[in-house]
Amino acid sequence: MHLKIKKTKIWKITSIVFAVLFIATLVFALTKTSGIGEKAAGEKVTEFFKTYQDLDISITGIKSVSDMYQVGVSANGQTGMVYVSKDGNYLGSMTDLQALSAPTETAQEQTPEVTKSDKPKIELFIMSYCPYGTQTQKALLPAWELLGSKADISVKFVDYAMHGDKEVYENLRQYCIQKEQADKNIAYLKCFLQAGDYSSCLTTAKIDTAKLDKCMNATDKEFSITTNLKDKSKWVSGTYPPFNIHTDLNTKYGVQGSPTVVINGAQANVGRSPEAMKAAICAAFNTAPTECSTTLDTNQESAGFGFAKGTAASATAAQCG
Numbered sequence: 001m002h003l004k005i006k007k008t009k010i011w012k013i014t015s016i017v018f019a020v021l022f023i024a025t026l027v028f029a030l031t032k033t034s035g036i037g038e039k040a041a042g043e044k045v046t047e048f049f050k051t052y053q054d055l056d057i058s059i060t061g062i063k064s065v066s067d068m069y070q071v072g073v074s075a076n077g078q079t080g081m082v083y084v085s086k087d088g089n090y091l092g093s094m095t096d097l098q099a100l101s102a103p104t105e106t107a108q109e110q111t112p113e114v115t116k117s118d119k120p121k122i123e124l125f126i127m128s129y130c131p132y133g134t135q136t137q138k139a140l141l142p143a144w145e146l147l148g149s150k151a152d153i154s155v156k157f158v159d160y161a162m163h164g165d166k167e168v169y170e171n172l173r174q175y176c177i178q179k180e181q182a183d184k185n186i187a188y189l190k191c192f193l194q195a196g197d198y199s200s201c202l203t204t205a206k207i208d209t210a211k212l213d214k215c216m217n218a219t220d221k222e223f224s225i226t227t228n229l230k231d232k233s234k235w236v237s238g239t240y241p242p243f244n245i246h247t248d249l250n251t252k253y254g255v256q257g258s259p260t261v262v263i264n265g266a267q268a269n270v271g272r273s274p275e276a277m278k279a280a281i282c283a284a285f286n287t288a289p290t291e292c293s294t295t296l297d298t299n300q301e302s303a304g305f306g307f308a309k310g311t312a313a314s315a316t317a318a319q320c321g
Contacts, residue, residue: 120284129163130320143278176215257321
């Protein structure tokens with residue numbers, strides 16, 4: 001199965017609902033269980049879609065098909081069909097779920113070829129509530145902690161938001177924490193990526209909220225973030241509010257979705273496991289530091305919030321965009 005989905009600006013006019021239902025044809029690892037019934041299968045599907053996008057989701061029917069549950073989904077008048085494995089561990093299309101057991105379908109992560117430098121610059125472009133953005137952030141964090149200041153690593157933001165007001169303000173929040181309280185940034189991200197609860201994570205990471213609020217207010221004013229959010233005439237294709245903090249870099253690198261990894265000024269197709277992320281960064285050093293000899297977790301991170309691991313057959317090139 002060819003999982004890489006090329007994105008263009010034209011694609012943005014496609015409805016959010018259709019995008020959500022389409023993405024369900026890829027394979028996603030769910031919270032591990034030992035076995036579920038029809039009701040639980042429906043709950044898992046509903047939970048998945050509501051995590052991806054705030055939508056009015058309803059289940060139109062569930063039936064047993066071999067070792068899977070076939071689940072009909074309706075969202076804002078559009079319908080789709082997804083499947084949940086009876087062990088409760090995976091959601092996707094019938095074909096893709098069956099392929100999990102086939103060794104020939106295993107996706108092999110390879111280190112991309114990148115331009116080398118003494119101190120590689122790694123920029124991860126995301127939307128903070130995109131499940132693939134959070135997936136890649138989770139993969140990046142262990143490599144970021146391991147390499148520290150030996151590499152110039154940062155999170156940047158796609159110049160539009162697909163997941164409502166909460167994403168716009170979380171993007172802004174993460175931008176300011178990284179900018180002004182960088183020593184607490186990784187602690188905040190580790191907490192936020194667990195469950196998306198920014199409020200408790202501000203406390204957990206010991207963020208100076210007064211300083212954060214001042215930065216957020218000033219940045220909001222500078223880039224007209226709230227003004228653009230309220231004025232739908234400013235929205236991309238009338239659908240997505242702009243988030244203009246890194247618009248210049250989005251244009252420079254040709255960013256068209258979340259996540260996009262840029263290493264030393266060029267996009268890189270990097271696997272979404274901590275080891276794959278570390279290997280890609282280490283390959284960009286003229287002389288790799290000793291930390292690069294450390295082997296990190298080779299399991300791919302799961303999409304969305306939580307630190308349950310995905311599988312090698314998960315969608316490594318899927319994006320929100």
